[in-house]
Amino acid sequence: MSGTHAHSAAFVRDRMIPQEPPPDRSIGALGWLRQNLFSSWLNAALTLVSLALIGALLAAVLPWVVHSSWTANSLSECREQIKAAYGPEESGACWAVIRERWSQLIFGFYPSEIYWRPILAFGTALGGLAPVLFPGVPRRALYLTAAAPFLVPWLLWGGTVWLPVAVAFGFVLGYAGFRVVAPWAGGILGAIAAGLVPVLWWLLLAGKAAGGLQEILPLGIEPVSSRNFGGFMLSITIGLTAITLSLPIGILLALGRQSRMFIVKVICVGVIEFVRGVPLITLLFVAWLLLNYFMPPNTNFDIILRVIIMVTLFASAYVAEVIRGGLAALPRGQYEAADALGLDYWKAQRLIVMPQALKISIPGIVSTFIGVFKDTTLVSIIGLLDPVGFSNSIRADVNWNGIVWELYGFIALMFFIFCFSMSRYSMYLERRLRTGHR
Amino acid sequence: MSDTAIDRSRLTVSDEVAIQILGMNKWYGAFHVLRDINLTINKGERIVVCGPSGSGKSTLIRCINRLEEHQSGKIVVDGIELTNDLKHIDQVRSEVGMVFQHFNLFPHLTILENCTLAPIWVRKVPKKEAVETAMYYLEKVKIPEQANKYPGQLSGGQQQRVAIARSLCMRPNIMLFDEPTSALDPEMIKEVLDTMIQLAEEGMTMICVTHEMGFARQVANRVIFMDQGQIVEQNEPEAFFNNPRSDRTRLFLSQILGH
Numbered sequence: 001m002s003g004t005h006a007h008s009a010a011f012v013r014d015r016m017i018p019q020e021p022p023p024d025r026s027i028g029a030l031g032w033l034r035q036n037l038f039s040s041w042l043n044a045a046l047t048l049v050s051l052a053l054i055g056a057l058l059a060a061v062l063p064w065v066v067h068s069s070w071t072a073n074s075l076s077e078c079r080e081q082i083k084a085a086y087g088p089e090e091s092g093a094c095w096a097v098i099r100e101r102w103s104q105l106i107f108g109f110y111p112s113e114i115y116w117r118p119i120l121a122f123g124t125a126l127g128g129l130a131p132v133l134f135p136g137v138p139r140r141a142l143y144l145t146a147a148a149p150f151l152v153p154w155l156l157w158g159g160t161v162w163l164p165v166a167v168a169f170g171f172v173l174g175y176a177g178f179r180v181v182a183p184w185a186g187g188i189l190g191a192i193a194a195g196l197v198p199v200l201w202w203l204l205l206a207g208k209a210a211g212g213l214q215e216i217l218p219l220g221i222e223p224v225s226s227r228n229f230g231g232f233m234l235s236i237t238i239g240l241t242a243i244t245l246s247l248p249i250g251i252l253l254a255l256g257r258q259s260r261m262f263i264v265k266v267i268c269v270g271v272i273e274f275v276r277g278v279p280l281i282t283l284l285f286v287a288w289l290l291l292n293y294f295m296p297p298n299t300n301f302d303i304i305l306r307v308i309i310m311v312t313l314f315a316s317a318y319v320a321e322v323i324r325g326g327l328a329a330l331p332r333g334q335y336e337a338a339d340a341l342g343l344d345y346w347k348a349q350r351l352i353v354m355p356q357a358l359k360i361s362i363p364g365i366v367s368t369f370i371g372v373f374k375d376t377t378l379v380s381i382i383g384l385l386d387p388v389g390f391s392n393s394i395r396a397d398v399n400w401n402g403i404v405w406e407l408y409g410f411i412a413l414m415f416f417i418f419c420f421s422m423s424r425y426s427m428y429l430e431r432r433l434r435t436g437h438r
Numbered sequence: 439m440s441d442t443a444i445d446r447s448r449l450t451v452s453d454e455v456a457i458q459i460l461g462m463n464k465w466y467g468a469f470h471v472l473r474d475i476n477l478t479i480n481k482g483e484r485i486v487v488c489g490p491s492g493s494g495k496s497t498l499i500r501c502i503n504r505l506e507e508h509q510s511g512k513i514v515v516d517g518i519e520l521t522n523d524l525k526h527i528d529q530v531r532s533e534v535g536m537v538f539q540h541f542n543l544f545p546h547l548t549i550l551e552n553c554t555l556a557p558i559w560v561r562k563v564p565k566k567e568a569v570e571t572a573m574y575y576l577e578k579v580k581i582p583e584q585a586n587k588y589p590g591q592l593s594g595g596q597q598q599r600v601a602i603a604r605s606l607c608m609r610p611n612i613m614l615f616d617e618p619t620s621a622l623d624p625e626m627i628k629e630v631l632d633t634m635i636q637l638a639e640e641g642m643t644m645i646c647v648t649h650e651m652g653f654a655r656q657v658a659n660r661v662i663f664m665d666q667g668q669i670v671e672q673n674e675p676e677a678f679f680n681n682p683r684s685d686r687t688r689l690f691l692s693q694i695l696g697h
């Protein structure tokens with residue numbers, strides 16, 4: 001302690017100490033290494049053992065990855081090329097299968113001359129999600145968010161432009177129904193009208209209206225059948241739709257489960273418990289085989305749509321339970337304060353309860369989403385050609401019979417990229433929403 | 439308790455009725471928590487409610503803004519009777535402010551947003567005006583500089599003053615306080631009580647559940663003592679503290695003032 005005068009109890013500092021850099025040991029790369037990897041003998045030993053393991057793993061895998069063939073046209077040709085290039089004892093990856101089949105792994109049997117459509121659809125979907133996911137995006141992009149649910153399916157499946165217009169019109173009708181009925185029949189009947197009118201429209205009239213308009217003014221793009229969908233495009237179509245729809249449905253189910261209205265509560269508990277109690281694969285079989293029996297005859301209910309409904313239902317039930325956990329973690333005082341300020345149920349939920357409950361639930365919700373996205377590979381079992389389904393058919397090809405690691409490695413890598421970005425996003429969101437220390 | 443000099447002559451009570459409770463009973467399941475409550479409170483009155491733990495003080499004031507539902511009898515607030523009619527309940531709630539023991543600020547919103555939320559969404563006040571009102575009341579409780587912080591970054595006393603400002607932003611006619619200082623460290627109690635005294639001087643109708651007897655002597659015009667869900671005694675503060683008439687009151691007072 002410089003500057004203290006030891007001989008007297010009274011003290012006045014006569015020289016101020018300027019800022020000095022910290023000692024070398026605690027900063028820079030060396031400081032980091034010391035603190036994180038070699039802080040104690042145990043830590044140092046663990047570091048060395050881990051380095052050795054990682055080294056051994058890389059030594060085993062890297063040569064296989066690098067000593068590869070990109071140009072061959074069959075597995076046997078691959079092997080010959082590798083032996084010729086790296087010696088008779090070497091084995092290497094046959095990435096040629098990816099080069100030859102990557103377009104199918106990504107687009108399935110979608111006609112190659114209109115690959116731009118799924119790409120544009122994917123871009124539209126991301127553009128529509130952006131203003132929801134990131135606060136920095138200009139608010140005008142929300143128009144794209146509103147248009148995306150109609151634009152994306154139209155781009156993917158094609159056909160007349162009047163169909164998405166007719167579907168969108170259903171929402172206008174619902175809104176109109178609410179505005180007409182609510183003032184004289186009350187909010188609940190208004191809400192029922194807002195739900196019933198569009199459903200009737202979609203089921204009975206929307207198709208005819210779209211057909212009629214198409215005859216008057218033919219506008220459309222080449223239709224693509226669901227049979228041609230496949231690869232990652234299929235996984236993303238199913239996964240992204242199920243994920244975006246399951247959040248609002250999950251929220252409603254979680255709220256319904258806490259409702260004081262007995263019927264609402266019983267229905268929500270029933271749906272959640274039933275769906276959670278049944279394997280997804282069973283639901284997919286139901287979608288594949290049974291759902292058509294419940295539909296009016298001659299309606300050809302698209303298989304991908306059926307699968308999306310089931311996967312969405314499945315995801316919603318899990319999301320609902322995760323959110324229920326978040327709701328339970330919220331102190332009762334928050335509800336009381338909202339009530340005491342005169343906020344009604346929906347405003348309190350929207351402004352006070354959900355922002356906090358969802359924030360608590362982010363890790364769980366994102367885990368559910370990641371799980372759902374990976375579970376889309378199960379559709380291969382009911383004959384849809386998602387990447388896993390496709391890899392089976394590639395392996396059945398005479399040229400590629402016996403290839404395993406390269407295909408699954410590629411698929412795993414693609415899934416990892418998607419899931420890892422979701423996980424990073426959730427961490428970003430948690431950091432952004434952190435307020436104070438409570 | 440508080441050394442702020444207060445001029446009792448400024449504390450006027452009108453003869454208009456603010457709250458009327460007639461033959462009110464409430465049960466939690468089979469437990470009869472409030473029994474035959476009769477209470478009339480005029481505009482501008484400052485009522486302090488005290489009594490042992492579990493005597494039903496919180497339940498009583500929570501019935502006034504319908505955080506709890508009563509099963510029999512009548513509660514009329516500002517001329518509006520509390521029934522199952524949601525419209526009436528919302529109306530009463532926007533007239534009656536409430537301050538809780540644990541502040542119950544919204545942790546995901548800034549101080550300013552806490553104060554503007556209800557005016558904007560319930561009263562439909564334009565945002566700019568709501569912000570002005572909020573800043574006015576934050577200034578009044580002496581923490582305008584914290585407006586953009588989050589509740590978690592404030593001390594307990596500051597949070598409670600924000601909670602008071604948040605209620606005031608709805609421009610209530612009546613304020614309910616449920617032990618507003620009992621979660622606070624001693625040095626913060628004064629800043630909250632001073633804020634409440636200031637409110638009283640401005641003629642706010644106040645009902646406070648509190649054990650701050652200094653505050654009761656200084657500010658209240660009536661002290662109500664509750665035990666076992668009943669109003670056991672009520673009187674002006676001087677008489678209440680110097681000449682308690684019931685044995686229960688004497689016992690209670692000797693316990694909290696005694697040591």
Ligand SMILES: Nc1ncnc2c1ncn2[C@@H]1O[C@H](COP(=O)(O)OP(=O)(O)OP(=O)(O)O)[C@@H](O)[C@H]1O
Pocket residue numbers: 466469471489490491492493494495496497498
């Ligand atoms: N939600 C509830 N369900 C059942 N019993 C309750 C409930 N809330 C309170 N009680 C009971 O009702 C009685 C009165 O509670 P209240 O909270 O009104 O007491 P209080 O006078 O405010 O006590 P304190 O000074 O401890 O806050 C207590 O016996 C309590 O256990």
Ligand SMILES: [Mg+2]
Pocket residue numbers: 495496497616617
């Ligand atoms: Mg209490």
